[in-house]
Each structure stands twice: as structure tokens, then as C-alpha cells.
Amino acid sequence: MSRTTIIDCDPGTDDAIALWLALASPELDVRLVTVAGGNVGLAATTANARAVVGLTGRAIPVVAGAERSLMAPFRFETAVHGQDGLGGVLLPEGPPLAPGIAADAIRDLLRGASPASVTLIGLGPVTNLALAFATEPALVDRVAEIVLMSGAWSEGNITPAAEFNAWNDPEALSILLGLGCPLTMATLDLTAQAFVTPEVVAAMEGRPGGACWRAALAILRALPPSRRMSFRGYPLHDPCAVAWLLAPRLFKGREAQAEVDCGPGPGRGRTVIDRWQRLGRPPNLKLLERLDAPGFFELLAERIAALP
Template structure:
């Protein structure tokens, strides 16, 4: 089976990190590149975190390219109160030895997808600033990408404000550009992703994953929220990567999605019309998640990522 190629545009971020681990541990995926955007924390931290994750996991040869530091028009907001000042909660990762790739994330996205048209899925799990700038700079991106999958929005209630989800509200003008760019956006929002709960038994599974569990997975999840037998924090961003691996995990409905950019109390709201007129649908919106199958997919991938780290440590040459 040929692995599906993906670019992960992200703002690590605890759940971004957990999504990257999922992609790395999945033999079904090939990570072509990681691009960063300011979001959960500032760009300097999101880029540093992506570099730390690359080296910690052993993502050799995967470029990390920094992108937009803030939104197109608005003042920057963040979620450091949720993810910690560094963005990775209580994770214990070494400082990276290698730097980010030269250039800008927007150009990397355009160039990589144009070089392999129809083959690369763009997975956007942070604010959509880089994606908006890329499709504005190269409108044919909407035709060349295999699929655009975003983690963002909600057709019920937000988490940044009562109306808006964080990734959309962080740059609503960029999100509006993305939804109006002429492609069909695969949208996994809070309504489905909130069910991807890392409950107590999930955390215990993570504890058995060696250094990956001890230094990254468990500290991230436990910083994110309390895990109990029936409840725990949702690892939202992993849902977008999981969809690329198995498109049957979510149920989707066609919809017309418009992003509110002028409302005083509603800016960043994804106004979702499921009763859409013919030819007006611009999105496939996730309405549910098969939670049991989600964890049946995620946990083996985490174990594979842990095994790869262990194998790399075993085969590493001893220090002189």
C-alpha cells in the first residue's frame, strides 16, 4: 500500500503534538513537511516545538518551515492558558539541534503541492493564515491539493467564545478566504472532535509507551486536563490526521460554511447551513466520530512511534 502524503500546518500546542505523533506512527502516512503558524502560542514557540518534536520522534528528513506570526488583520490571540507558556504543557523534550528550513511556510506549501499535484493532503490544525495566503498567492492550489482537512469551527457552540472555535477565531479573515477558495473543505470541528477524550484507560496505555509516554504523551494529556474513568481532555487535532488514515471514522454532511468577520459577539463563527442549495456546498462537515475505532487506530500508531524511538536509541552509535 502506498502511503498517503501529508503536510501538517500547525501551531504546537499539546494536541498538535499528539497529532504529529499519530502521523509519524502511522505506516499509512508520509509526512512531506511540517509548517508552523502563530496560534496556541507565538510563532517562535510553535516553530521551536515543531523542531523539538521532529528530533525527539526521529522525523529525519522532514522539513519544518516557519510561517505567519499573526493573523491577517487582527491582533494576535493565544491559548497559553490551556497549553502552557511554552505550548507543550509539562512535556520534557530536549532543545533541537537543527534549525527550521529556509523560506516561508506559504511558499513551501505551494511548491510541495505543485510538485506533486493530486497527491498531497494539506492538514491544517491551527489558525488558517498560512493556508489563506497560499491559496491567495496560488489560486490553483485548490485544484492541485488532494484534500484540505481542517480542524476548526463548530456548527453549535465555540470554545474561544460562545460563538467561535479558537482556530477560526484566531484569524477569521483567513478562514473566510479558505472557505471561499473554490475547493471543498473537509471540516472537523468541535462537534465531532470533542468526543476524542483521553480518559483514564487511554492515559494508562500511554504510560506503557516508554520514553514517548513518559516525556511527551502523558505530561501533555495530564497538563491538558484531568483524566477519569469516564472523562478526560479531548485531543482535537488528532481527529484531522485520523481522518486521512481512515476516512470512515467520521460521518460527514455537505454544507455551506461562511465565516463571520464583522459581528461584535460572533466574529469567527462558522455559520453552517446543512440545508444547502444545489451547487452551494463548500464543505464536508463532520457530525460524529466513532470513538472506539478512533482509539483503535490512534493507540497502535502511538505504540509504533514509541517502538521506532526505541529502535533508534538501540541502534545509535555510542558516544566517543
């Protein structure tokens, strides 16, 4: 039985690949894609989401949302994703945006759902999701699980302390961490294990596929190697959150307690994750810690290559 799913994203190269993975997978019944301006600004992220969904041939509404965080403008990451957000990979223009605002569309879908029946996947700053629940908190009873690519228990990637999505809207992340529903987090420490090297890309290039697969390979070839990874390759962050829902056997994790630093200064956006119950507080998430990387890349290739 497939999960009714909302994907909130900010495409972004790895968001694009995560969207293709989700839309290729019968385990997920994606009803709605909502978009924030995180990686490269809302005009580009909405155009990219439309193009990515459109290339699959699926008629899924894409709704624009937050152009900035709850407290400040988003900081963009063009050094990784390029000025266009897709590393310069050109896709055909997708269908037009669906009318409305992301937070309203999220609430509308949840209102019509049964209790504990909707899975939410957050792949960017979670401003849209936070706005939906801050304005109608009773809707949390419709949520089966929230899965986020966010945070880190060690060092960050946008500041020494903070991961990019968490840093861009820590207040929004704090709202989600306090909802009390099942929540799973793929942090930088986990996504670093989805490590893309030239050898990984070369192995995947031998697999035939359609336009979505060819575009995904072009994006993988376009991404720059990471300084954090000694320029040997780069982590593929967002597809890890989707893969958890498709193949939990590929992951190991534990229950943990997390909060996010919303104060000013160099610690802003840090996710303080208590993996060993040192603070004695009840867990509020499942923390993904280990990934079977070969199994992950095989899943990614097998699914996306089957798309049109």
C-alpha cells in the same frame, strides 16, 4: 499508496499528538510541517514543532510562518497548553528550522506536484495556507483534499460564537472555504467525542512504547479538565483531523455548506454551517459529525506507541 501531505500547525499539546500520529502512519507521506504562532506564539510553536518532529528521528523540514493573523495579532491559549505550549512536558531540542517562510514553502511543494496529489492538514489558524493560495490561487489544482480542525456548528470555545482556530483568523478560513477543492472539517462538535478522561489515560498507560509515546502520555496527563465538559476531562481536537485520513471508517459525516463571520462584534469567527441545506447553497465541505471514540483511541495508541 501514501498521500503526499503538508501539515500546518501551531503546537500546542493536541497538535503535538496529531503530529506524532501522522508521522507514525504509513498512509501519510509528510513532506513539510509549517508553523503559525496560534496557540502560544511563534517562538514557542516552532520550537515545539521542531522537538516533536525531531523526537521521531524523521528528517522533515519545519518552516516558520505567520506570527499574526491576516488582520490582527493571534490570541494565545496558555491556560490550556501552558506557557511553553506542551503543558510543561520537556522534549529534547529538535533540528533547526528549515530556511524560508511557510507560505513560500507550501507553494514550492505544490508547484512541483501533480494535479490533485497533495493533502493539506490544517491544525491551527490557517493563515499560512491562506497566504499561499491568496498569492497563487492556481495551485489549488494540486490539492487532493484539505482537512481542517476548525469551527463549530453549535457554541464556540474561545467566544460563545467561535472556535479558537476560526476566531484567530476568520479571513484566512474564508479563503480556504472558497477555494472549491475537497475540504473536510472536524469541528468542536466532533472533537468533543474524542473525550479524554482519567480512565482513558489509565487504559493507555498500560501500553509500552518509545520516547514519543511516553511524551504523548505525559502531555495527556498534563492537560487540564475542561470547564465546557464539567471538568470531567477534555477533548483531544487536532488528532481527529489526522485520524480521518487514516481510518475514515471511524467517522460519519455529511456534505454541508459553511461560511465564516468575518465581521466585528461577538459573532466574529462563528462558522455558519448549513447541515440541512436550508439555504439552498451548494455544499463546500464534508462535515464530520460522529466519531467512534474507542476506535479512535486505539488507533492513536497503536500508532504512536510504535514510534521510537
